[in-house]
Amino acid sequence: MRRLNPKKLLLSKWTAVKPVNKEKHFLVRSVVQPESAELLVEQVELEAVHSGRTQIIHWRDLQDEAQWLQGWK
Template structure:
């Protein structure tokens, strides 16, 4: 399990263990603010470094070492 806290996610760097569509390196580009305000953070936007494509994932997925490695490896 990758140790990560939601307050430290913004602009953090991640490497996908199994690249999809030749996209391997990602950056957390935005924290999706929950509704209602004050609720726990659930979603983040990650952006592929090479293609600049972004997608929304649950931030807890980044804790799964079988899918993600912290930093750019």
């Protein structure tokens, strides 16, 4: 499992190991900030390069190498 810092994820590039609907490459469009400043960042918004569709996922899911590869492969 790779180590990631949620504050450095903005605009990072990711490749889905098992693409769905030809959506293979993704860009972290935004880091979802919690309502309270005391809470830690938990989610990021990914944008599919192919379709422009966005989805919000837990940022720790990006650490799973069975689902995501860092960079565009």
